[in-house]
Amino acid sequence: MPSLTRIEAAGRASLLTVHHYRIALDLPTTGPEFGCDTTIRFGCATPGASTFLDVQAAGIDSVVLNGVELAVETVAGVVDGRLRLTDLRADNELRITARMAYSSDGEGMHRHVDPADGLVYLYAMSFLDAGPRWFPCFDQPDLKAGYDLEVRCPAEWTVLGNGAATEVEPGFWRLATTRPLSTYFVTLVAGPYHSVRTVHDGVPLGLHARASLAAALDAEAADMLEVTRRFLDRYHDLFGIRYPFGEYHQAFVPDFNAGAMENPGCVTFRDQYVFRSAATSGERGVRAATIAHEMAHMWFGDLVTMRWWDDLWLNESFAEYLAYRVCSEVTDYPAWTDFGIQRKSWGHVADQSPSTHPVAGNGSDDAASALADFDGISYAKGASVLKQLAAHVGDDVFLGGLRSYFQRHSFGNAELADLIRAWTDAGAVDLDNWAVQWLRTTGLDTLSAEVSDSAVTVTRTPPDDSHRPHTVRVAAYDGAGAVIAERPVALDGISVSMPVFGPVRLAVPDSADDTWAKIRFGGGDWAPVAELLPRIANPLTRVVLHNSIRDAVRDADLDPAAALDMLLDAMPAETVQPVATAALQFATEQLAGPYAPPAERAPRRARIAGVARGLLAGAAAGSDAQLGAARAWIRVCDAGEPLRHWLDGQDVPAGLVIDAELRWLLVIRLAALGELSGADIDAELDRDKCTSGVLHATRARAGLPTAGAKAAAWRMLVEPSDVPAYELYATAAGFFDARRPDLTDPYVARFFDEMPATARHRHGWALAHVVLAAFPSAAASPDVLTLADVAIARPGLDPAVRRSFVDGADPLRRAIASLNRYGRVPKP
Incomplete structure (x- = not known):
């Protein structure tokens, strides 16, 4: 069609x-x-x-x-x-x-x-x-x-x-x-649906979820309604226009593809946000940011709507920026820290992929092609660009232009030129050039810091001939991780210097994580980063260092083995749980995965598991740190016996509850290790026969290391059926396992041969997501990359399948380049 x-x-x-x-x-x-x-x-x-x-x-x-x-x-x-x-x-x-x-x-x-x-x-x-x-x-x-x-x-x-x-x-x-x-x-x-209703400032509010989630919704309602009230008040203050769509309902619905959808008056969310088991403050912060994001859409997107999909950034980038800004202003959740460690990293990957595109003006010749651009660029990069713009023009101009934009185009449609005009009328200067440099280009500048006896010099290296100005803070640290100097700088040329007094061990450009750039350090010396990552007090600066490490690994500028050392050494001192979670996840999924040769993967997983157990031992009973460390350990542990003990309620640390979600995490891991059978998984599902239980059981079955389980999962992935999309996603996530190449290698070539045909019976979100989720990324070898490149070049390939192939192949290509550079390339 x-x-x-x-x-x-x-x-x-x-x-x-x-x-x-x-x-x-x-x-x-x-x-x-x-x-x-x-x-x-x-x-x-x-x-x-x-x-x-x-x-x-x-x-x-x-x-x-x-x-x-x-x-x-x-x-x-x-x-x-x-x-x-x-x-x-x-x-x-x-x-x-x-x-x-x-x-x-x-x-x-x-x-x-x-x-x-x-x-x-x-x-x-x-x-x-x-x-x-x-x-x-x-x-x-x-x-x-x-x-x-x-x-x-x-x-x-x-x-x-x-x-x-x-x-x-x-x-x-x-x-x-x-x-x-x-x-x-x-x-x-x-x-x-089970409902919780109230009224705030004359606006009827409602929360709704399935009857089987009634107790969980009632338990979580106070937090969700409180942040909803705070966000509504703040947006009224910022925009000068009251919420325009009457009642405001938030429905948490099953099998939802996106995080949420900004339907005026009735926002729909994935119902995983109604936590039925223990959740960390960081997870509640992510939910709060999502609530703030969708509410921002009531003005950006709903009240004033883009005329065509090439201006989708007028919806998503603004909602993303405002969500994290407002969440950080009116709640205690560390919103910008989470944005930096999660969303920004997502965007960095997207903006360095062959499928990168400008923030605005992508053409989007048809509606289907626009769907591919709902990615980390439209969200995270766009939000970072707007954060830069607000710093550049000041809040009076930034917010004044937005208010004028809403008033002029209420209940209508607009384009980028209309917004530029509103900001210009509010006092902004030369925004057309700013839009060309930031919104019409692709890729990231690299900001690097060189240290001399009396100054820190920050240099901008663009990937092309673009001229993006950066307004950032630059910090200089001594050997103990204390700040010697920190000040704002405007980098509007190739380089800028600031004076310093005292011995500088490390200088960090963009120490407050305010811009969109890759960060590097003088001479490519990572030793100061390794020393100071555990000592620097500012969590945003630590986020900048973590993102620099991840970017450098992906660029083959940093040996993954050295990166693993840095991250694991810093973990005992990390106090922000989302940062620790992201670091351990990167270590497990990348540094002990495709960025490690097969022979080194198990030893690296064992090291990560040991660090996670150490964090678990040192965490306070019932704390976020304890729950985060437990999850990290379960995901990386290769030893079946201690996992089985936890599943049986033995040797569980005091304060840690093996609730439904943690129990399923154990089941999924034990199934992948061959410690459970299909009958065991069925028995677990009988204990927890709900939507989440079905999905977890589906993933566990796909991960079973048997030929029969892999064959059944493969049929689900490639054959037409009425299986709900979420069960397909769970199957895709559990299918490929690099530890059992004897079972999964025969499916690698079949993946590239057979996945394109799924476009005949799937479309939209489900088509693209299943292909990307099932991509054999753990099989980091030149032969697999060749298969991917041949498939991408195939004529007549559905655009959604091609985009997923491209986005799956780029990390594979980067991993192979890293393995080649550091002498660990696997033999064909």
């Missing part, structure tokens, strides 16, 4: 003005389909012209245009998801009665049966072009309209949507008319 092109969208937008949708849904709990009766009122600038409507129906019963029934009785009347409309009038009314199919991939109208109690839950996901899978529409961002929804469903269900929902009679709901919305924001949540 062809994706809507930018040219088609521009042509349709110039022709049509969509006024209103009325959607009536009949939602049964059984069967593969539901009823949808949609009436659309729209104007046409050129009477007599033709256009098309987007609809992906299981069957169409009737189409009536301006009182005339069209000869479209079945889905055969729709070609490639498009219903042709001819001889339009200046004012038109179109009514379509159709049968739509429930989905299992998290797009369209997703249907989930909770294995805990057999109850059925629905939610609608219209992003990016999934709206037509549950209601016929003119599906593009710049054809906004108001919506009225009516829903018939079981009497015991709750119904939520973009407008306030009222139960007119048992099983019949009406939702209030919305303000103008883009089609990709329209949603519906329906089922026997």
Whole structure:
């Protein structure tokens, strides 16, 4: 089915003005389909012209245009998801009665049966072009309209949507008319959801989750509602425009592909954010940042929407920046530390991949290609760029321009030029050049610091001919890790110097982690970093050092063995749990994985396990540090007996609870080690027969080191089925295991041969994610890289599959380059 092109969208937008949708849904709990009766009122600038409507129906019963029934009785009347409309009038009314199919991939109208109690839950996901899978529409961002929804469903269900929902009679709901919305924001949540409701500053607030998560939602509600209230107040202060969409519901739904979706009035989140087991403060901080991100979208994206997908950064970069800014301002969560150690690293990888792209102006010739650009560049790099801009122009100009932008374009669409104009009117100078340098280029500058007797000199080395200005702090440290000097500098040329007094052991450019750049140190000497990483007090500076180590390993500028030494030596002194978690994860998954030759992987895992056990022994009972160390140890431990003891409740450290999630982590690891059987996994699922349990059991089965288990998992990955997308992701994550090449090597060539064909029965998120999650990245050999390169060059390859192949092959290529440089390349 062809994706809507930018040219088609521009042509349709110039022709049509969509006024209103009325959607009536009949939602049964059984069967593969539901009823949808949609009436659309729209104007046409050129009477007599033709256009098309987007609809992906299981069957169409009737189409009536301006009182005339069209000869479209079945889905055969729709070609490639498009219903042709001819001889339009200046004012038109179109009514379509159709049968739509429930989905299992998290797009369209997703249907989930909770294995805990057999109850059925629905939610609608219209992003990016999934709206037509549950209601016929003119599906593009710049054809906004108001919506009225009516829903018939079981009497015991709750119904939520973009407008306030009222139960007119048992099983019949009406939702209030919305303000103008883009089609990709329209949603519906329906089922026997458990709810927690309150009101803040006149705005009704609601939290909703499956009935089987009721106790967990009740336990977590106080924290989620408190941060919601604080964020709402802060955004009102920052933007000068009150929240514009009436009620504000946050629905935690099953099988959700993204972290969350910013549907006005009814944000949908993945329900893993409703923690049913012990969670760290860092994990609650990530959830808070996600809540703040989606709320920022109520202004950035929902109130003012990009005209076409090439300006998606107007949504995501702003929501990302504001989320971490506001979260750090009004909560105790260390938001910018988490941003640096997690999100920024994600973006660095994306911006150095062959699939890199500018923050803005990517073209996005069609909607499907735009999906690939929802990556670490659109989020993390864009947010970092905006942080730089705010520092460059000052808050008065930055926020003043945003307020003007919202006022001028409320409930409409805008482009980058409109925002630049608003900032310029607020007092910014030469932003067009700033936009060219920061938004229209790719890659990272490298900032390096050279130390002399009296000065620290910071030098900028760009990857191309770009000229990006950097406003950063530079810090100089002595041999004990104490700050000798730290001050802001504006690097608007090739280099800048600052005076220092005293012996400098290490100078760190961007010590507050304010810009977007790779950080290096004078002469490539990593000894000062190794010495001072455990001693530097500022967690943001430690994040900068961690990211520098990771970047340098990926660039083959640092021996992975030396990097492992640095990270493990620093762990006992690390006090910020998300930083420790990220460091141990990088060590386990990369330094003891593809960046280690096969013979060195087990010894490196043993070292990491030993450090994790040491951290565990030194952690306070019941602390975040204890839980983080326990998780890290389980994931890397190769010894079955102590893991089995924990599973049986033996030798568990005081204060550590082997709750449902920690127990499943043990099961997954023991299964991969061959210490459990399929029957053992089934028994665990009987203990915890819920959605999370099913997913964990699926991953454990895929990891079993038997030929039969691998064959069954492979069939699930490549053959058509109605298996929910999350179970596919779990299977992909557990399939390849470098410790058993005798079982997985035969599937490496098959991966590149057979995965492309999955585009025939999958699309969107599920297609791309399964391919990338299953990529054989642990098999770091030139032969595997050759297979990947041949596959990428294959003509006719689906763009989503090609992007996943490219993004999987680049880390593999970097690992092989590192192994070559440091004399550890595996023999073919």
